[in-house]
Amino acid sequence: MKIKGTAKKVDLRFIRAWVHASICVLNYHNCPYPVNIETLTIEIKNLKKRINHVDGSKGLGGTANWETNTIELSKFLSPEGMANVILHEVIHLAHQDFGEGTLEFTTRTLETKLKPFVQQLAQPLSDNTQKVAAFIAHTKPGMSYRNDLEKDYYNETGAWEKVGAKDKYGAKKRDELVKQKIIERLKKKNEELTLEDFKDEEAA
Numbered sequence: 001m002k003i004k005g006t007a008k009k010v011d012l013r014f015i016r017a018w019v020h021a022s023i024c025v026l027n028y029h030n031c032p033y034p035v036n037i038e039t040l041t042i043e044i045k046n047l048k049k050r051i052n053h054v055d056g057s058k059g060l061g062g063t064a065n066w067e068t069n070t071i072e073l074s075k076f077l078s079p080e081g082m083a084n085v086i087l088h089e090v091i092h093l094a095h096q097d098f099g100e101g102t103l104e105f106t107t108r109t110l111e112t113k114l115k116p117f118v119q120q121l122a123q124p125l126s127d128n129t130q131k132v133a134a135f136i137a138h139t140k141p142g143m144s145y146r147n148d149l150e151k152d153y154y155n156e157t158g159a160w161e162k163v164g165a166k167d168k169y170g171a172k173k174r175d176e177l178v179k180q181k182i183i184e185r186l187k188k189k190n191e192e193l194t195l196e197d198f199k200d201e202e203a204a
């Protein structure tokens, strides 16, 4: 991602976080036009004189260009407004068509529904930018994270710390598998019993 320009009220880290989080959610859900973050260009500029083609009003929050994979953002937006506009324009890139006459209506509806979920990804990305950047910087030679031993090994210091990772679908599947296994075992046992009974009958 390339970012050109700066916003008046919003830091670049916030913008990067919201772009990443918006793309993550849409690409995860198999949007029809997965957004290529590598080639994406973000241009932050004054869009006050631009005319909105949908309602004819003057001034825009943002635009999305499918051909050039570019998003323009107004440099005057507040954090909440910037979050909305980023998500809105990423939806435009990722969907492009919802059927005749419903492009803006559906984009805005989806934007409203997804904003709280995207926020949950974007906020920690943005809040912890410096911290995580430092973690990654320390992987560079001479910066730390070095193994004093002659041979490589798995650094077990703090490994496997529990962070509350939960898999609600996985748990359901596992319960279902356990149930199936029990049923199969009972069935088998029943068959064996029937066979045994039959043998006894024959002997008599």
Ligand SMILES: [Zn+2]
Binding pocket: 088, 092, 104, 107
């Ligand atoms: Zn739009």
